[in-house]
Amino acid sequence: MSRGTAGGSTSEARARLLGTATRIFYAEGIHSVGVDRIIAEAQVTRATLYRHFTGKEALVLAYLDVADQGIRGQVAAAREGAGTAADEVRVVARSIAEGIRSPGFRGCAFLNAVAEYPDPAHPVHQAVLAHRQWFLETVTDLLARAGREPGDEAGRHLVMLRDGAMAAGCLFDPDLVTETFLAGVEGILRRA
Template identity: 50%
Template sequence: MKVSEPRERLLRTATRLFYAEGIRGVGVDRVLAEAGVTRATMYRHFPGKEALVVAYLEHEDAAIRGLFAAAAEQASAAEATPRDLLALVIDGVADDATRLHTRGCPFINASAEFPDAAGPVRAVVRRHRDWFRATLTDLAAAAGAPDPAATAASLVLLRDAMLVGNYLDGRDVAADFRATARGVTGLD
């Protein structure tokens, strides 16, 4: 399937602006102007702004899933243990918060702007968080954690705190996340 370059440009622009300035704070006209596409082009690909927001969050979800896939590939190439893979994931999550997501969690930010828990935006957030938690549970189980679900819940909480802390405190808290996450998972 051929990817539409104007659609991708629109999505890249929306992703950058929505994450940097907030979803409600960025109008469709600005996204269109900065992406260099017409309103008709947008509506050909997205029925409205909310659909563009859903695509933005799905893009963020795919990037985080890619982080996990890269860690798994790296672990496989090194013939690493499940504990090594869990350590790689922790490092990848910390690196993501330091390099890419310095303005908090895109899913938490979107949830704050779209409070309807039954709406399409929150459905994407819920799917992402369910996947994230389930994947961490599987990794913790493979690594031999005594209570994989509790370990995963702690890692989700720590990631949320790290992303918010990086933004609100104006300093890199990734080292704190790594140390605490390694302690929670028994990797220390």
């Protein structure tokens, strides 16, 4: 994924801009937030914004890149130390469940973003598809190694369960949602 910077450098101002945008985009949506608000809350100038990002779209892409890297790190950490491939699937599923139960949970950042950028050719939509493809390939590989064949069918099933849990987690009791999600993952694994 593109970093979305004009100069590529990391600075305190860039970090504040990206942190502010991440917080607001996730909590309130992308289209509802203007760059003037991000600039004001990050306490930077408009020139500083454009020194680090070519525009709002680049800031949105950087926000999604941060979310992507965070999820990749979460999955990698969850997989470390798990015994079998089935255990790795369970640990990844539990990390998803923990996210759904976390304070301020507002669904999947990627599903939220794609709802605001429905054009498949748009760079934001493409960034969402790239993240989702990585996640699908990751869980498909784990499920195939766990003996769940065909792995691609099981992978799609797990991704759909996750998507449903992410949507339901901000609408209903997160504990009940995650309990149902984890039971569904166990069902997929039992078919192995």
